[in-house]
Each structure stands twice: as C-alpha cells, then as structure tokens.
Amino acid sequence: MTAAPHSEDDNPLRGPPELLGEFGEFGGRYVAETLMPAVEELAREWPKAWADYAFVDEYRAILRDYVGRPTPLTEARRLPAAIGGGRIFLKREDLNHTGAHKINNCIGQVLLARRLGKTRIIAETGAGQHGVATATACAYFGMPCTVYMGAEDVSRQALNVVRMRLLGAEVRPVTSGSATLKDAINAALRDWVASVADTHYVIGSVMGPDPYPLMVRELQRVIGDEARAQILDRIGRLPDAAVACVGGGSNAMGLFAAFVPDKEVRLFGVEATGEGLQGRHAATMAKGRIGVFHGMRSLVLQTDDGQLLEAHSISAGLDYPGIGPEHAHLHATGRARYLGISDREALAATELLARTEGIIPALETAHAIAALPQVIAELGPEAVVIVNVSGRGDKDMHTVMTHLDPATLALIAEAERERKAARAAHHGATGSHPGEEALIVDGHELRADGKEGA
Ligand SMILES: *Cc1c(COP(=O)(O)O)cnc(C)c1O
Helix, strand or coil: CCCHCCCCCCHHCCHHHHCCCEECCEECCCCCHHHHHHHHHHHHHHHHHHHHHHHHHHHHHHHHHHHHCCCCCCCCHHHHHHHCEEEEEEEHHHCCHHHEEEHHHHHHHHHEEEECCCCEEEEECCCCCCHHHHHHHHHHHHCCCEEEEEEEHHHCCCHHHHHHHHCEEEEEEEEECCCHHHHHHHHHHHHHHHCCCCCEEEEECCCCCCCCCHHHCCCCCCHHHHHHHHHHHHCCCCCCEEEECCCCCHHHHHHHHCCCCCCCCEHHHHHHCCCCCCCCCCCCHCCEEEECCCCCCEEEEEEECCCCCCCCCHHHHHHEEEEEEHHHHHHCCCCEEEEEEEEEHHHHHHHHHHHHHCCCCCCHHHHHHCCHHHHHHHHCCEEEEEEEEECCCCHHHHHHCCCCCCCHHHHHHHHHHHHHHHHHHHHHHCCCCCCEEEEEEECCCEECCCCCCC
C-alpha cells in the first residue's frame, strides 16, 4: 500500500492549501460555539496523527488484516464490448469487509478517537450503511456506539437496524422534522454539543465542518493510492480517466486524491438524477446552490428561500442533498466533471455489470458504471479508465427485485404459487394449520415461533 504521509512531500503539515482543508470558497467550520473546541482539537490533532508513523502503521495493518486490503484492480473482460470500447479497470472496494469503502474511514476515525482519549462514538446514518460501518469499527475497538437514524429510515432500512444492533450499537430513531437524514444529522450534532468532552462524532463522507472533509478524504485515499500503483504496475502508465459515483463524495475523493496532481488524468464524478431533473433527484452539482449545511459551506439542494430540499435516488447512498466542499471546488475550477445518471439507467447498469463481469454492484456504484459509455465516447475507444466499484449489491436486492422485468416477476410469482399449492397439500396430509405463515429456506420450513418444520 502506498499512502500519504510517509514522505516529506506529502506530509499534510506542509502540503498545499487544499491539504489544509481550504477548498476555494467552499468548506469552513459552521458549528455551534460549544462545538468549536472539539472541531479545533480535531483540526490540531488529526494532522499530527496522520504524520505519526505509529498511527498510520496501525491504521494500515488493520486495513490489511481486518478489512482485506489491498483490494484488487480487476480489468473488465466483456464490459468494454457493451459500452463502446475502452480498457476498463474496476477498483474492487466491494471486496472490503462489510462490502463497501465506508469501513476505511470508520476504522481511521475510531482509531483517532481512541488516540484522543475519547470513550464513546456517535454517528448519523441515512440508509444505515455508514451506521453499520461505524458499528463495525466500534465493535472492533470495543467502543460504545450510538447511531442516530431518522424514524422514516429505521422502518425503510430495517435490515441495517438489525445489523447495527447485532454489532452492539444503540440505534436512536429521530422523529423530528421529516424523520430522515437531515434530522438525524441535527440530532447527532445536538448529542455532540452535550457530550463533546468524551465523545467523537464519526462523519461518513467528505462532509461537515473542517477538518472532516480533509480527514475523510485522507482516510479514503488508500483507494486511489492503491489504484495508481496497480495501474502503473499493470500497463506502465496512468489512466486517461478515473470515474466514481458521488453521494457526499468520499469514494470519489478517495480515488481522485491520487490523481488530482496528474493533469492528464480526467476525473469524472457521477451524481444521481433520480427520476429526472424535473422530478425528484439528488443532483447537487446540476441543481444545488451555495449554502451552509451540516457545518460546511458547499452546494446544497434548497428552495429559493433557503429551505433544505429532500434528495431522492434509488440508491440510498446517493440520496443526500449536499456534496463535499472539495468536489464543489473541483467542479468550480473545472478539474473534475460531474455527470448525471437516473434511477432507470443505474438499474440497467447493475444488470449489465452482473452479466458481463459476474459482479453485482451496489446501486450507487451502478451510477458510475452507467456513465462509462459517455466517458468512452468522449475519450475514444482506446481510453484506459479506472472506475471505482464502491460497494457490492447484496444490500440492494430488495430494491432491484421490485424493479425487475415482468418476465422475472412472473417466474417468481409462479414459483410462489407452486410452493403454496405444495404446502396446502402437505398440510392437508399432516393436519397442521394451513393459514400459518412459514418461510421455506433451503428446503426447511421456518416458522414464526422459531421452530423448524419438516
Ligand atoms: C455510501 C455509499 C456511497 C456514497 O457515499 P460517498 O461518500 O459519495 O462515497 C457510494 N457507494 C456505496 C457502495 C456506498 O455505500
């Protein structure tokens, strides 16, 4: 693994302005007076930790032995023929423990919290993926963990609530406002105001008050550092482009970070246009305006009078009304381009990657895959492109299922009818209650009372 702070050149204490958390007109620290000391402590202590060999070595060792890094760079074999050519290299963050990139950040932040003498972790979560990654890191380190989650999301994402609780975290449903992510963020910030002496707040993307956007990017840059070394090793040159989906922007920043200084490498972020820009969407770059949200100044989806708008994407992880300040800066300066992909296009790309490469991507990731034809059309069929496979698709199967094509749905319905008929015949023979609901798993009938049937 190559990583940031082991040479004089990339020591963040002496780096260029963006390494110090200044992203043009974006970023900053917009927090309550009571939180300022905690944020200042982080801004002071984070660069010291990141320049400390012992800290970085421990972080890397955990990524290697627990998370499973380095992740492979897989060259797509059959995908290029379906998207107009190119040599496409897939950076396999889906193969990390917990199935996505978020764990890289959570391990680093909980390690930092321990270094700072904090004894408790809080986090907010939208769909629950960041909550699960944080709960995982807390279980690893034996730290108590409280996760704030909108009550609406608690019921929509029940499986992640089960995961978090299984991992030992306390999940606190938030019922104020629209009972979704922004309300969970507010609740987490309120907790932090009261608990700042012993509590660290783990933010899940390159968002929030300085130094979070900088810190989370550095904790994710392992993606780009590995990918850069792997592509040089494989083909002896840098790629023509790096592509990643953008929710808050952490998997994209992690990939981009290694290539920002290489002007010949084009950077493409892909945001969710949901049902279309006229309908519900999460297209912060296309439709957002400058505002202050979540402790930072960045582009935000808002009404004319500054009310935060609710975002929509079929992928829970892109369903966020803001974007990290460094992305806003890369956008404003033209260093990175941002493309939009709809729910429908993302679903189609999920199927495309599954069928051509045998990899079922997360719906977030599918947005990046869906943008590849446009990237290849622009750069030509000889282009070498690295695309970040930010996560695996298992978590999205219930969503995919409800959007499957009619033939697949008919097949499932037919099997269900046959199963019910068989069960009715069986119950008729044994005399048990025919109305009793049971689930057949691997040929075993599981009943609500926990007993296994025949
Ligand atoms: C959360 C998530 C994202 C979006 O978050 P970023 O901070 O923009 O990376 C993308 N992909 C997957 C698989 C996720 O879980």
